[in-house]
Amino acid sequence: MVSLTPLQHRVDPNADLSRVEAALREAATTDDDFLTEVASHLIPAGGKRLRPAFVIAAALSLDPAGDRPESLSDEMVRGGVAVELVHLGSLYHDDVMDEAETRRGIEAVNHRWGNLTAILAGDFLLAKASELAASLGTEVAELLAATIGHLCEGQVRELQLIYDTRRSEEQYLQAISGKTAALYATSCRIGGILSGADRSVVDQLTEFGHAYGMAFQVVDDILDLIATDEELGKPSGNDLREGVYTLPVIRMIADGHPVRELLGQQLDEESRDTARTLVVEGPEIATSVVTAQEFVDNALAALDGLPATPGVQGMRDAATSLLSTLER
Numbered sequence: 001m002v003s004l005t006p007l008q009h010r011v012d013p014n015a016d017l018s019r020v021e022a023a024l025r026e027a028a029t030t031d032d033d034f035l036t037e038v039a040s041h042l043i044p045a046g047g048k049r050l051r052p053a054f055v056i057a058a059a060l061s062l063d064p065a066g067d068r069p070e071s072l073s074d075e076m077v078r079g080g081v082a083v084e085l086v087h088l089g090s091l092y093h094d095d096v097m098d099e100a101e102t103r104r105g106i107e108a109v110n111h112r113w114g115n116l117t118a119i120l121a122g123d124f125l126l127a128k129a130s131e132l133a134a135s136l137g138t139e140v141a142e143l144l145a146a147t148i149g150h151l152c153e154g155q156v157r158e159l160q161l162i163y164d165t166r167r168s169e170e171q172y173l174q175a176i177s178g179k180t181a182a183l184y185a186t187s188c189r190i191g192g193i194l195s196g197a198d199r200s201v202v203d204q205l206t207e208f209g210h211a212y213g214m215a216f217q218v219v220d221d222i223l224d225l226i227a228t229d230e231e232l233g234k235p236s237g238n239d240l241r242e243g244v245y246t247l248p249v250i251r252m253i254a255d256g257h258p259v260r261e262l263l264g265q266q267l268d269e270e271s272r273d274t275a276r277t278l279v280v281e282g283p284e285i286a287t288s289v290v291t292a293q294e295f296v297d298n299a300l301a302a303l304d305g306l307p308a309t310p311g312v313q314g315m316r317d318a319a320t321s322l323l324s325t326l327e328r
Helices: 006-011 018-027 033-039 050-059 074-098 109-113 115-134 138-159 169-195 199-226 238-242 247-254 258-262 269-281 284-302 310-326
Strands: none
Touching: 018 074, 033 115, 050 074, 050 169, 050 199, 050 310, 074 109, 074 115, 074 138, 074 169, 109 115, 115 138, 138 169, 169 199, 169 247, 199 238, 199 247, 199 269, 199 284, 199 310, 238 269, 247 258, 247 269, 247 284, 258 269, 269 284, 284 310
């Protein structure tokens, strides 16, 4: 069962995106039982389904009755499933690169079935996403294809700087713009396109999605440092261990902190915990929270002038509640 977020309460208060959930399971079902098992592995493990929720919220952004079940069209459901399949496919590939053992509190696909199977299953999910996008028209299909490219570009930008203590804030922001914010922007843009909204509105929704995605990734990177394994559903501090230096770490290095002496190489658990403690106890966590709040403010500003429909209010709720996950 997917837990309701503030966004989902606004968009679909009668269910937990149940139509999207059912369609997601259907999309991962094939004639081959093994492929179905692998492709469906992470679906029952949960996830907040934020990206499909944004498709729906954006599609209903101009609908004053958008909180009624009949407002949710089949096209909106397909759009939501398409972006979630892209997200899931990217997780399969990410876990191969990270040599992950767990994801969402369960065994990662690569750890259970091997890297080759995980890569092929991830490719299958991306292909299914493209198939669904094509059913929604040429513009949506082209948009989703371009977004998959942006995800790859963002990930490559990050991989080029693994263990590099010279990674700059600009390089960090460029990477997360591609690997995270692009898909949130596309989710909102697909919703706007499906609603038939004016291009100016579609652009506003896209701007909101991108700013939200930037804030989301900064928050996620902070959580990797301050949250527990149980809260994350995967090992905490993993970015440090694998040489992915995120905003708080980049700022600490730039300030000349001796934590840099520990970095630049793969860390064992003891060294990772030492480095993590140094970062958590420093002021850079707080300054990174400020940066996340700035992106949240940009997201909210992008919605200025749109009517106070359930869809728009749901997006506002999602943005304003994002930093609450950092409260301790």
